[in-house]
Amino acid sequence: MSQNIVTYSPAYTIVPTYECFNRCSYCNFRTDPGKSPWLTLLEAESILQRLQNQGICEILILSGEVHPLSPRREAWFQLIYDLCVLALAMGFLPHTNAGPLSFPEMQRLKNVNVSMGLMLEQLTPKLLNTVHFHAPSKLPDVRLQQLEWAGKLQIPFTTGLLLGIGETEDDCWQALAAIADLHKQYKHIQEVILQPHSPGNLQTLNAEAFDPRLLPKLIEKARNILPAEITIQIPPNLVTDDNWLLACLDAGARDLGGIGPKDEVNPDYPHLQKHKLMEILKTAGWELVPRLPVYPHFYSWLNEEMVTAVKNYGVA
Numbered sequence: 001m002s003q004n005i006v007t008y009s010p011a012y013t014i015v016p017t018y019e020c021f022n023r024c025s026y027c028n029f030r031t032d033p034g035k036s037p038w039l040t041l042l043e044a045e046s047i048l049q050r051l052q053n054q055g056i057c058e059i060l061i062l063s064g065e066v067h068p069l070s071p072r073r074e075a076w077f078q079l080i081y082d083l084c085v086l087a088l089a090m091g092f093l094p095h096t097n098a099g100p101l102s103f104p105e106m107q108r109l110k111n112v113n114v115s116m117g118l119m120l121e122q123l124t125p126k127l128l129n130t131v132h133f134h135a136p137s138k139l140p141d142v143r144l145q146q147l148e149w150a151g152k153l154q155i156p157f158t159t160g161l162l163l164g165i166g167e168t169e170d171d172c173w174q175a176l177a178a179i180a181d182l183h184k185q186y187k188h189i190q191e192v193i194l195q196p197h198s199p200g201n202l203q204t205l206n207a208e209a210f211d212p213r214l215l216p217k218l219i220e221k222a223r224n225i226l227p228a229e230i231t232i233q234i235p236p237n238l239v240t241d242d243n244w245l246l247a248c249l250d251a252g253a254r255d256l257g258g259i260g261p262k263d264e265v266n267p268d269y270p271h272l273q274k275h276k277l278m279e280i281l282k283t284a285g286w287e288l289v290p291r292l293p294v295y296p297h298f299y300s301w302l303n304e305e306m307v308t309a310v311k312n313y314g315v316a
């Protein structure tokens with residue numbers, strides 16, 4: 001068995017809506033409520049048709065958020081649900097990250113997703129006075145509760161930290177320890193993303209990019225805090241120097257996340273072409289291998305329909 005494998009998920013991101021009632025000051029994705037048209041199922045169908053037979057497995061459904069008490073919340077949720085059903089019908093594997101959900105919403109989405117995700121971001125409440133001042137969805141207790149519900153519902157889950165938004169190193173260790181604790185109870189975390197803050201043109205936060213030279217040490221320490229079965233993921237387009245990227249792998253990162261034509265969250269940071277990335281990794285002896293958005297040890301948590309969808313990729 002080769003030990004020098006790095007995985008990635010051939011993915012395409014579908015955005016139900018960019019409108020969001022939160023205003024995270026580092027966000028380059030959101031528009032104001034009512035200001036962005038929602039994706040229609042017809043538009044989605046034509047996008048997905050063009051993606052067929054291109055080696056893409058994962059459809060990442062990434063959304064701005066309609067307030068839980070808004071009269072438009074139900075239609076917003078239904079659109080996300082229907083997009084998952086459509087992606088499945090067309091042979092793709094959905095992974096939804098649409099911000100915090102109610103327990104029944106999460107329960108319903110489990111039926112039409114092979115895995116789901118929500119970044120913890122950070123745990124320290126001091127960010128509520130800064131980058132998350134206008135972002136009730138980023139209340140640490142709300143995020144922790146989401147991770148707990150995902151565990152109770154046995155949803156294979158992706159979470160992670162956003163780095164360089166005003167936290168200290170110690171804040172990172174505490175956030176990682178909280179993820180490790182929840183995982184020890186429910187065994188549901190498949191990967192933890194260590195996402196460096198990367199400034200774009202639309203955000204209001206005036207802060208530097210997270211210094212990528214700090215990443216390897218952070219990954220090494222994260223590797224010690226997190227149980228071994230949780231994979232550490234780093235986004236290669238946000239670690240723009242080849243040597244730093246390789247240093248991240250040496251430190252214990254083993255996955256490069258969803259790689260597709262556009263990074264919707266960080267549109268100013270395009271991904272390298274796959275063969276370029278492969279070449280860089282190869283020089284250091286790493287092999288880049290595609291994976292599905294759900295890891296094999298979670299197949300027993302999926303319903304029959306999700307297992308069938310996964311089986312179409314010749315695994316399970």
Ligand SMILES: O=c1nc2n(C[C@H](O)[C@H](O)[C@H](O)CO)c3cc(O)ccc3cc-2c(=O)[nH]1
Binds near residue numbers: 266293294
């Ligand atoms: O291309 C991206 N994929 C992102 N992904 C997808 C991720 O890289 C993988 O495709 C999934 O983890 C599925 O395996 C996220 C998934 C989450 O659950 C939470 C946050 C993200 C963030 C990004 C992102 O910024 N860019």
Ligand SMILES: C[C@H]1O[C@@H](n2cnc3c(N)ncnc32)[C@H](O)[C@@H]1O
Binds near residue numbers: 026195198199200
């Ligand atoms: C989908 C995820 O994208 C991350 N995210 C949001 N804005 C930025 C940015 N400027 N740089 C890096 N990551 C970002 C957050 O962690 C969010 O949860």
Ligand code: SF4
Binds near residue numbers: 022029063
């Ligand atoms: S990061 Fe997510 S929750 Fe925050 S403003 Fe952007 S879309 Fe909304």
